[in-house]
Amino acid sequence: xxxxxxxxxxxxxxxxxxxxxxxxxxxxxxxxxxxxxxxxxxxxxxxxxxxxxxxxxxxxxxxxxxxxxxxxxxxxxxxxxxxxxxxxxxxxxxxxxxxxxxxxxxxxxxxxxxxxxxxxxxxxxxxxxxxxxxxxxxxxxxxxxxxxxxxxxxxxxxxxxxxxxxxxxxxxxxxxxxxxxxxxxxxxxxxxxxxxxxxxxxxxxxxxxxxxxxxxxxxxxxxxxxxxxxxxxxxxxxxxxxxxxxxxxxxxxxxxxxxxxxxxxxxxxxxxxxxxxxxxxxxxxxxxxxxxxxxxxxxxxxxxxxxxxxxxxxxxxxxxxxxxxxxxxxxxxxxxxxxxxxxxxxxxxxxxxxxxxxxxxxxxxxxxxxxxxxxxxxxxxxxxxxxxxxxxxxxxxxxxxxxxxxxxxxxxxxxxxxxxxxxxx
Numbered sequence: 001x002x003x004x005x006x007x008x009x010x011x012x013x014x015x016x017x018x019x020x021x022x023x024x025x026x027x028x029x030x031x032x033x034x035x036x037x038x039x040x041x042x043x044x045x046x047x048x049x050x051x052x053x054x055x056x057x058x059x060x061x062x063x064x065x066x067x068x069x070x071x072x073x074x075x076x077x078x079x080x081x082x083x084x085x086x087x088x089x090x091x092x093x094x095x096x097x098x099x100x101x102x103x104x105x106x107x108x109x110x111x112x113x114x115x116x117x118x119x120x121x122x123x124x125x126x127x128x129x130x131x132x133x134x135x136x137x138x139x140x141x142x143x144x145x146x147x148x149x150x151x152x153x154x155x156x157x158x159x160x161x162x163x164x165x166x167x168x169x170x171x172x173x174x175x176x177x178x179x180x181x182x183x184x185x186x187x188x189x190x191x192x193x194x195x196x197x198x199x200x201x202x203x204x205x206x207x208x209x210x211x212x213x214x215x216x217x218x219x220x221x222x223x224x225x226x227x228x229x230x231x232x233x234x235x236x237x238x239x240x241x242x243x244x245x246x247x248x249x250x251x252x253x254x255x256x257x258x259x260x261x262x263x264x265x266x267x268x269x270x271x272x273x274x275x276x277x278x279x280x281x282x283x284x285x286x287x288x289x290x291x292x293x294x295x296x297x298x299x300x301x302x303x304x305x306x307x308x309x310x311x312x313x314x315x316x317x318x319x320x321x322x323x324x325x326x327x328x329x330x331x332x333x334x335x336x337x338x339x340x341x342x343x344x345x346x347x348x349x350x351x352x353x354x355x356x357x358x359x360x361x362x363x364x365x366x367x368x369x370x371x372x373x374x375x376x377x378x379x380x381x382x383x384x385x386x387x388x389x390x391x392x393x394x395x396x397x398x399x400x401x402x403x404x405x406x407x408x409x410x411x412x413x414x415x416x417x418x419x420x421x422x423x424x425x
Contacts, residue, residue: 009056052106053104062094076095149200150197169228172202174234188228191226192228194222199222200220211236249310306345314374326370334362339355341379361407377392
């Protein structure tokens with residue numbers, strides 16, 4: 001049996017959706033193939049459990065001696081499984097083939113492969129994972145249902161960061177698609193603010209499973225309400241036409257640019273800046289982002305500038321090798337600064353403005369490594385009706401266009417609260 005075909009099959013088994021992609025290859029090389037004729041017992045009640053049995057093809061019936069009612073027949077079909085659980089060392093029911101049946105058996109000595117330390121990595125300990133990998137780790141609750149959290153050391157906002165919604169929802173969707181199909185597009189809608197102190201439940205709907213494409217709809221809920229949705233499309237890698245008519249703009253390399261920590265240090269010590277501003281910067285505790293950023297040009301939230309901006313980004317630390325994780329990390333990072341560029345021409349006269357994401361779309365054109373530098377170029381062609389619109393492109397170090405993006409956001413002036421200060425004399 002072709003190992004690649006087995007790996008693709010394993011990715012469709014609901015029990016295995018919590019596994020990192022590397023585990024599928026390991027399982028594919030140790031499973032045993034067994035065939036049964038119609039009417040033949042696959043396993044008898046009370047017999048020792050040989051391991052996890054996955055139905056590859058055909059149909060079987062569960063026969064329970066305590067319930068012989070024909071109206072309650074329990075059937076097993078492709079992608080169903082039995083033989084591995086917490087009910088003891090012997091099988092609790094009999095399983096009989098109803099047709100020619102083919103099963104994959106994962107022997108008991110390899111059951112440990114079903115117990116990874118993370119949904120992204122089966123070998124490393126979580127303590128070695130980068131912060132963004134911790135943020136994108138989900139707890140599988142049931143088939144197609146996952147729970148996400150906002151870790152205490154994640155960047156803090158008044159509400160859940162929009163990139164966290166995108167990244168975690170994509171992680172949930174990716175866990176329900178076989179590992180040969182990778183994300184190529186997503187369309188997300190932000191509905192309500194998220195609560196940092198409450199877990200987020202992600203419900204995945206399997207809209208389509210084709211030979212080359214798969215579609216998933218994910219709804220995120222808190223306090224019983226849907227607060228975020230995303231529809232994502234996945235494609236099996238294929239050869240086809242290639243061209244690229246856009247070029248990466250000439251920008252400084254990331255190694256020559258200051259880090260955010262170095263920028264903060266400079267702002268605290270630059271004598272050309274007002275003393276009260278330097279004091280405010282010094283009083284703020286700097287919390288490193290899980291994404292490292294290097295600005296290609298000066299960026300200010302208080303001064304008028306062109307509605308465009310460029311910066312380099314990459315995940316802090318080394319990520320696990322799962323290519324789905326790298327796309328989730330890029331999606332997580334894509335909400336940083338993005339919509340705020342539409343405010344650049346309006347930052348004048350002491351105006352303080354804010355941008356709140358409404359919807360977000362991405363197209364992945366080529367493979368991407370999120371722990372290597374990616375250039376993010378942003379333009380805002382228009383703002384109108386209280387909404388700002390931005391487009392973006394991401395390039396790898398070789399100048400290849402890897403991602404295209406768009407986003408619309410609610411943009412508005414932030415009204416200053418409180419009364420006007422009264423004179424002291």
